[in-house]
Amino acid sequence: MDSSKDKASTECLVGHKTTSPSSESCPVDHSARSIWMKPESASRLAPPPANPSTSEESLGKVRDVSSIPRAEAFTYNGGEGGHGGAVRGSSNWVYPSEEMFFNAMKRKHWNPQAQDMQTVVPIHNAVNERAWMEILKWEASIGANSCGGPKLVSFSGDSSKLSPRARINMLFGYQRPFDRHDWVVDRCGKRIEYVIDFYTGKQNPENPSIPSFYLDVRPKLTPEGAWMRFQKFFGLT
Numbered sequence: 001m002d003s004s005k006d007k008a009s010t011e012c013l014v015g016h017k018t019t020s021p022s023s024e025s026c027p028v029d030h031s032a033r034s035i036w037m038k039p040e041s042a043s044r045l046a047p048p049p050a051n052p053s054t055s056e057e058s059l060g061k062v063r064d065v066s067s068i069p070r071a072e073a074f075t076y077n078g079g080e081g082g083h084g085g086a087v088r089g090s091s092n093w094v095y096p097s098e099e100m101f102f103n104a105m106k107r108k109h110w111n112p113q114a115q116d117m118q119t120v121v122p123i124h125n126a127v128n129e130r131a132w133m134e135i136l137k138w139e140a141s142i143g144a145n146s147c148g149g150p151k152l153v154s155f156s157g158d159s160s161k162l163s164p165r166a167r168i169n170m171l172f173g174y175q176r177p178f179d180r181h182d183w184v185v186d187r188c189g190k191r192i193e194y195v196i197d198f199y200t201g202k203q204n205p206e207n208p209s210i211p212s213f214y215l216d217v218r219p220k221l222t223p224e225g226a227w228m229r230f231q232k233f234f235g236l237t
Helices: 005-010 030-037 100-109 116-141 164-170 225-231
Strands: 065-076 088-094 151-157 179-187 190-200 212-218
Touching: 005 116, 065 116, 088 100, 088 164, 100 116, 116 179, 116 190, 116 225, 164 212
Parallel strands: 065 151
Antiparallel strands: 065 088, 151 179, 179 190, 190 212
């Protein structure tokens, strides 16, 4: 893959640097990954041997297309390195395959387990879908669907950077978010910024092995975002 379009297809939706057409910013950063991986084990140990095991070779190469529209359409290949089928056009963001997720962790000098990818990758994807659904709720109240609906322009993240709301909540004894994202949305040609704080949620006593997350999604406190919050608070939308 040597074209700019193919390079764009290496992006995943959870990134921790501002995205660019050639970035490969998945899965999540070092300090947040331990939370995303629970209850899976991914201790930060020495890099695994260079020769892949049979289980590594069996990692899935198919990439799922998200429901999140991309501000600029691109062409992607169904798998990393040209594997996984013919090239086809997509106007939505594309999630990393199990193999891409696994290799990204190895490059960060973690010791991921291949069998965990079948659980971790769907969690990664589902959390992003949830974040987008919350953004759609905000955008629907403003009438963004009148021009084809909002589209995701870019995303970035930094788990060490606390939002003002998170700082205030912590003063009152609430837990610290384990991750923070900033997403930029295109609404009818206008850029709207959102901030997303990720928290660990309460475990389901009937199935405690399944991770639980709470997402606090809201417009950033720009003039536009403040107006959106004001309208929602007073029921004006």
